[in-house]
Amino acid sequence: MKKILIIALFLSIGLNVFLAYTFLVKGDTMAIPNDNRVAIITTKENKDFVMAEMRGFLETVKAINDGMIENNPEKIIVAAHKAGGAATEHAPAGLLKVLPIGFKKLGFDTHDKFDELAEAVKSRYDKDQTQKQLSSILGNCTSCHQSYKFETKQ
Numbered sequence: 229m230k231k232i233l234i235i236a237l238f239l240s241i242g243l244n245v246f247l248a249y250t251f252l253v254k255g256d257t258m259a260i261p262n263d264n265r266v267a268i269i270t271t272k273e274n275k276d277f278v279m280a281e282m283r284g285f286l287e288t289v290k291a292i293n294d295g296m297i298e299n300n301p302e303k304i305i306v307a308a309h310k311a312g313g314a315a316t317e318h319a320p321a322g323l324l325k326v327l328p329i330g331f332k333k334l335g336f337d338t339h340d341k342f343d344e345l346a347e348a349v350k351s352r353y354d355k356d357q358t359q360k361q362l363s364s365i366l367g368n369c370t371s372c373h374q375s376y377k378f379e380t381k382q
């Protein structure tokens with residue numbers, strides 16, 4: 229009887245570790261031949277949501293850059309805030325589950341960095357600092373693009 233309980237306990241621990249790994253760390257991913265990126269397999273709805281967010285990111289980067297050229301801190305604050313953490317609130321249910329942990333970390337860190345940029349400009353606008361912060365954000369864009377792509381499933 230005791231033996232059965234111990235075996236059951238280990239099976240249960242094993243299953244939990246497997247589930248935690250699958251849902252929290254690995255996501256729904258697949259290696260792609262002849263490509264250094266990992267494919268994230270998801271529905272069209274999830275992909276469309278992330279791609280719309282991406283196009284928003286690019287618009288924000290342009291608006292921040294325009295704000296620096298025009299010396300218009302208000303424009304920078306509004307744009308950076310749009311791409312900050314508030315943007316993640318409307319994510320479709322089930323999206324987070326398919327994303328591997330590396331993607332989630334970079335994604336959340338990018339939203340945080342936009343918030344930090346907005347806060348810094350709000351407290352004191354310094355063009356050099358904004359430019360450095362924007363460059364660090366662009367580093368997140370490029371490193372994620374080098375690591376992941378999306379594939380849809382029906």
Ligand code: HEC
Nearest residue numbers: 279282283285286331334335338368369372373376377378
């Ligand atoms: C956490 C990962 C990640 C970060 C951070 C990220 N991207 Fe992306 N982005 C992706 C992936 C994955 C794709 C889709 C690539 C593919 O499937 O070929 C993509 C696609 C795009 C696209 C194409 C959108 C479309 O409609 O097809 C644009 C534009 C883009 N990203 C801009 C940006 C910008 C600008 C930033 C930084 C401010 C950024 N991305 C940060 C992962 C990321």
